[in-house]
Amino acid sequence: MSELEEKTENGSTDSLEMGVSEEQKAEGDSGIGAGVLFFIAAFAVCFLSGWLLFPNLLYSKKEQPFNFNHALHVEEMGGCDSCHYFREDGSFAGVPKLAQCVDCHAEVMGDTEDEAVFVAEYVEKEKEVPWLIYSEQPDCVFFSHSAHVVGAQMDCVSCHGHIGESTTMKPYEENRITGYSRDIWGKNIWGFKKNSWDRMKMDDCAECHEKETGSKGACFQCHK
Amino acid sequence: MTQQNHGNAHKFGMVIDLDKCTGCGSCMVACMSENNVPFKEDESNKKDSITWMRVYKLTNGKSFPDTDVCYLPRPCMHCGGKGDHGHSPCVSVCPATATDYDYGTGIVSQIYTRCFGCRYCMGACPYHARFFNWWDPKWPEGMEEYLSPDVSPRMRGVVEKCSFCFHRYQAAKDKAYLEERDTVAEEEYQTACTQACPSGAITFGDLNNPDHAVHQLVNPDPHHCGRPRNPKAFRLLERLETNPKVYYISEREWVRKAGDNYLDGEWEKAKMKKTKGHE
Numbered sequence: 001m002s003e004l005e006e007k008t009e010n011g012s013t014d015s016l017e018m019g020v021s022e023e024q025k026a027e028g029d030s031g032i033g034a035g036v037l038f039f040i041a042a043f044a045v046c047f048l049s050g051w052l053l054f055p056n057l058l059y060s061k062k063e064q065p066f067n068f069n070h071a072l073h074v075e076e077m078g079g080c081d082s083c084h085y086f087r088e089d090g091s092f093a094g095v096p097k098l099a100q101c102v103d104c105h106a107e108v109m110g111d112t113e114d115e116a117v118f119v120a121e122y123v124e125k126e127k128e129v130p131w132l133i134y135s136e137q138p139d140c141v142f143f144s145h146s147a148h149v150v151g152a153q154m155d156c157v158s159c160h161g162h163i164g165e166s167t168t169m170k171p172y173e174e175n176r177i178t179g180y181s182r183d184i185w186g187k188n189i190w191g192f193k194k195n196s197w198d199r200m201k202m203d204d205c206a207e208c209h210e211k212e213t214g215s216k217g218a219c220f221q222c223h224k
Numbered sequence: 225m226t227q228q229n230h231g232n233a234h235k236f237g238m239v240i241d242l243d244k245c246t247g248c249g250s251c252m253v254a255c256m257s258e259n260n261v262p263f264k265e266d267e268s269n270k271k272d273s274i275t276w277m278r279v280y281k282l283t284n285g286k287s288f289p290d291t292d293v294c295y296l297p298r299p300c301m302h303c304g305g306k307g308d309h310g311h312s313p314c315v316s317v318c319p320a321t322a323t324d325y326d327y328g329t330g331i332v333s334q335i336y337t338r339c340f341g342c343r344y345c346m347g348a349c350p351y352h353a354r355f356f357n358w359w360d361p362k363w364p365e366g367m368e369e370y371l372s373p374d375v376s377p378r379m380r381g382v383v384e385k386c387s388f389c390f391h392r393y394q395a396a397k398d399k400a401y402l403e404e405r406d407t408v409a410e411e412e413y414q415t416a417c418t419q420a421c422p423s424g425a426i427t428f429g430d431l432n433n434p435d436h437a438v439h440q441l442v443n444p445d446p447h448h449c450g451r452p453r454n455p456k457a458f459r460l461l462e463r464l465e466t467n468p469k470v471y472y473i474s475e476r477e478w479v480r481k482a483g484d485n486y487l488d489g490e491w492e493k494a495k496m497k498k499t500k501g502h503e
Contacts, residue, residue, distance in 0.1 A: 090398030140337045140376045142394050146401035218326035220333040220390050224376050 055189045059173040059182050065121075065129055066114040067169055074164045080156045092145035098128050132172035134183040135160060135200060142224040152212070161197035235304075235330040235450070236388055237431040237469035238415070239441045239457070240297055242479055244425035247295030251277050254420030255299075257370075258389060260377045262361030274355040276300070276386040277417050284478045294479045297426070299417065300353040300386035301460065301468030302332045308449035308467045314345035314354065322383075330431075330469055331388050341381040350461050351468075354385045388428075389415040410436050431469065442471045458483040 077083060083096045101123070108119045122129050137143060148154045156164070173182035186199035193199055196208070206216040255261065255277040267273055282294040305311030310325035312332050322339035325332055334354075346354045360380040363371070371377060374391040378384050396412040410429050418428040429436035431444050442457040444450035449467045452458065458480045459468045474480055481491050 086402055090395065090400070090402040138337070140335070142374075142391070144394065144398050144401065146398045150404065151401040218328065218331075218333060219324045219335045219338075220326055220329075220331060220387070220394075223333065223335050223337075224374060224391050224394065 051189060058176055060176055061171040061173055062132055063171055064132055064169045066117045067112075068114070069168070070164050070166045072167070080164060084156075086146060086150075090144075090146045095131050095133060098122060098126070101129075132174075132181075134170075134172060134181050136181055137184065137200070138180060140223055142222055158196050159200065161195065233328050233330070233432065234430045235432040235469065236393075236413075236429070237302070237330070237438050237444075237450075237471065238299065238388075238418070239427045239438045239471045239473060241425045241427075241441075242294050242296060242472050242474040243476065244423045245279075245295045245297060245421075246423055247279055247281065247293075248422065249279055250420045250422055251297050251417035251426065252279060254416040255386070258372060258375070258416035259387070260361075260371045260375050261384075262357065262359075262363075262378065264359070265362075272358065274357070274384065276353075276355075276384070278352075282479065282482050292476065292478070294474070294476065294482070296472070296482075297417070298351060298353065298460075299415075299470060300332065300388070301351050301466065301470045302330060302388060304330065304449060304467035304469065306465045306467070313348040313350060313466060317344040317348045319344065329390075329393065331390055331393075332385075333390070334383065334385050334387065336376060336378045336382045336384065339382040341383065343383060345383055350464055350466060354383050356383050357381060392416075438471075441473065444471075456480070460484070 073083065074080070083100065085093050087093055101118075105115075105119060105123055108115055118129070121127070144151075148159075149156070174180070175182065175185070184200045186193065186201070188198065193204075196204075202222075205222060209221075210216050252275060256263070256275075259276060261274050261276060263274070264272065277297055277299045280296045280298060282296055284290070284292045284294075286292070303312040303314075305313070305316065305325070310327060312323075312325055315323050315325050315332060319342060320338055320340055322335050323333055323345060324335075341356065343356055346356060357378050357380050361377055372391075374395065392415065393408065393413045396408045399412070400406070400408050410433075413428075415426075415428050418426040427437045427441060429438040431438055431442075431450060433439055441454065443453040445453050449465070450469070451462070452471055454473070456475055457471050457473045459471055460483050461468075462484055472479075472483060484494075486494065
């Protein structure tokens with residue numbers, strides 16, 4: 001406001017008095033300069049807080065009950081399907097239940113702290129591990145693993161990334177407003193996508209469907 | 225999606241034999257529990273009730289001893305619209321694309337998370353098959369455990385309707401994919417109401433497949449948008465050209481006449497036309 005007022009004042013004096021001193025002119029220019037500077041600075045603050053700070057506030061971080069080493073299990077057990085398998089009716093079992101783990105983990109197997117926690121807290125108490133599922137879709141979504149893995153011969157990496165090679169579990173980031181995992185929206189707040197597994201939104205499904213099958217499909221193909 | 229409704233595409237439909245229906249309401253109960261249909265503590269105001277499948281009672285209006293009663297179960301008709309091109313009354317008015325016509329199955333979808341509750345579709349539907357959620361569903365304590373995980377529960381402010389138990393088709397396809405089959409067998413995809421009907425009045429299947437019972441029962445005419453060629457079969461409000469995928473069969477003429485609103489003398493003309501068409 002002050003810059004504006006100053007400017008109009010200067011302007012009015014300009015029009016009234018023909019002989020304007022050089023000093024006054026310089027004052028007016030510096031006023032505009034300060035205004036532009038202020039605008040740029042305020043814009044930068046708002047912009048950066050919107051794009052860098054807000055996403056951090058939007059997501060809450062939760063740790064998994066204990067660390068799980070995927071790479072070690074792949075090495076010992078073989079491919080993904082040795083734990084994440086299909087049921088006979090075509091549905092996908094997803095994250096293994098305790099009963100499956102107990103086949104090997106009836107007693108402490110390694111000397112890691114996580115293994116001790118697992119056996120003491122869950123195996124011995126016969127309690128399911130409350131895993132936080134990174135790729136959990138909203139309730140209205142129907143996703144057929146068999147259509148993609150068996151039907152379209154896709155590999156797990158296409159959507160889930162190289163999770164099988166990880167040795168630690170990243171924190172689960174939950175959107176405070178929607179309650180969905182950050183892996184659905186994607187890590188990149190700008191919406192840039194480098195890999196096919198960066199995001200799991202409806203647009204990402206539609207994009208691939210359009211490319212591979214020639215159509216996005218009807219609503220009921222992926223909704224329930 | 226190609227605008228093709230014949231050929232290899234499926235066209236799932238239902239045939240209900242009204243002479244077999246006893247009006248017991250099993251289909252309504254099965255439908256509600258299968259599809260997580262919400263209900264209120266006080267269900268005495270039937271105008272608010274959500275019934276994807278509703279059994280209506282028809283009478284011939286005559287007094288004893290000529291009086292006759294017929295029960296008519298009414299699911300969503302999954303209209304193909306004029307010309308059977310997928311322009312169902314509800315689909316064509318939805319401003320949110322919350323309901324669409326699947327050319328691969330002939331099923332009219334309803335996506336609850338997309339719907340914003342304007343209720344145009346309810347006004348457009350000539351069969352009263354769509355229902356609005358005026359309240360959030362409230363399940364009696366412990367009943368959440370009985371809900372089906374395959375059907376998404378609805379929230380306040382959206383419209384819902386019969387989906388021909390589409391989640392059962394999804395499950396059947398899941399199995400077919402795993403067993404590396406291309407097709408889903410007739411018995412693998414059946415709606416809850418079909419299986420619940422104790423008198424076997426409801427038949428469900430692919431109207432485009434001559435091996436399926438529904439096709440054999442009504443013999444749909446592909447050149448007239450699936451109009452039944454069986455003279456005992458009819459569709460509700462046939463003359464609106466909504467081309468429903470639900471067919472009714474009855475030996476009784478007054479029941480067949482009740483399927484549309486005929487002026488005096490119109491029924492006789494329609495009957496003549498129908499019999500001529502089959503000669």
